Amino acid sequence: MPKTPLVDPTPPPADVAADWEHELSAFGPDPNGPAPAPTAPAAPAESTGPLATARAALERLSTWVPIRSLARRHRHRMIEHLLSLEPRDRYLRFGYPASDEQIRKYALGIDFGRDEVLGIFNRRLKLVALAHLAYSEPALGEPTRTMAEFGVSVLQQSRGRGLGRRLFEAAALHARNRGIDTLFIHALSENRTMLRIAAGAGALVERDGGESAAWLRLPPDTMGSQVEQALERHLGELDFQFKRQAQVLSGFVDGVAEVKAHFESSGRAAKE
Ligand SMILES: CC(C)(COP(=O)(O)OP(=O)(O)OC[C@H]1O[C@@H](n2cnc3c(N)ncnc32)[C@H](O)[C@@H]1OP(=O)(O)O)[C@@H](O)C(=O)NCCC(=O)NCCS
Secondary structure (H helix, E strand, O other): OOOOOOOOOOOHHHHHHHHHHHHHHHHHHOOOOOOOOOOOOOOOOOOHHHHHHHHHHHHHOOOOOOOOOOOHHHHHHHHHHHHOOOHHHHHHHOOOOOOOOOHHHHOOOOOOOOEEEEEEEEEOOOOOEEEEEEEEEOOOOOOOOEEEEEEEEEHHOOOOOHHHHHHHHHHHHHHHHHHEEEEEEEEEOOOOOHHHHHHHHEEEEEOOOOOEEEEEEOOOOOOOHHHHHHHHHHHHHHHHHEEEEEEHHHHHHHHHHHHHHHHHHHHHHHOO
C-alpha cells in the first residue's frame, strides 16, 4: 500500500493558489478559510410551512453547484482528469494503483449508452470533479433488486468544498429516477471522506478489513425527483455554455489587446 499522505502538505505556488481561489470561489466559501465575522443571532426559524420551504430552496440555491451529464465526446477530458490524479488518489479511486494505461482503458470502456457520467467544470472548463454511475444487471436470485455502483474523484485543489457530496447526491437522484433501488459504493476502509459522504446520506456501511462496502437504499422516483433532475440538467448545460462563451470572449479580448499592442509598438518604432 503506498505511503503517500492523503493530502499533499506542499502548498502550491502563490500565483497558482490565487488562480485556484478565483476559480473555486464559484463553488462557495473555502471551509478552511478564515471564519466569517460573527453576526447577530437569527430569529428562531419556522421548521414547516411555505416560509421554511422557500428558505430551504434558497439555501439549496446558494450552495448550488453546476453538474453536467457527460457524453462520449468528453472522454478526452475525463482521461485528462483521471490522469492528473496523484498515485495515492488513483489507488483510492480504483482500489489499485492504476497506471496511465489502465486509466485510459477504463475511460474508453465506459458504456455511455448504459451508464451515467457526471462532471463539474471550473470557469476555464477544466473538469475538476468526475463521477461514474455504473448500472448493473440484477443479481442472480435477486431479479427484483436493481443496483448502480458509484465512483468519484475530485481534483486535489477543489476538495473540501462539497463537490464530492454534491456528485453523490446527483448520482443518487439519477439512479432513483432510473428505477434503481440501491446505490453501491466500494471503498477502501481508510477512505474516510468517501465513507463519510455515503454514511451522511444514510448508507449502510459494512467494513471488511481493508475494504468497505456501502449500500444506500433509494426511494422510488416521484414527479418532484424527475423535475429536479431535469432542472439540474438544464442549469448545468446553461452554466457550461455560459462558461464557454465567456472563454471565447476572453480569447477575443486577448486577441484584440495583442493586435493593439503590436500596432502600438510598430507605431513607436516608425516614429523613432
Ligand atoms: C473522496 C473525494 C471524492 C471527496 O471529495 P470532496 O469534494 O473533497 O468531498 P466533500 O468536500 O464533499 O466532503 C465530503 C465530507 O467529507 C469530509 N472530509 C473531507 N476531507 C476529509 C478527511 N480527510 N477526512 C475525513 N473527512 C473528510 C467533509 O468534511 C465532508 O463532510 P461533511 O459534509 O459532513 O462536512 C475526494 O477526496 C477524492 O477525489 N479522493 C480520491 C478518489 C477517491 O477516494 N474516490 C472515492 C472512491 S470511489
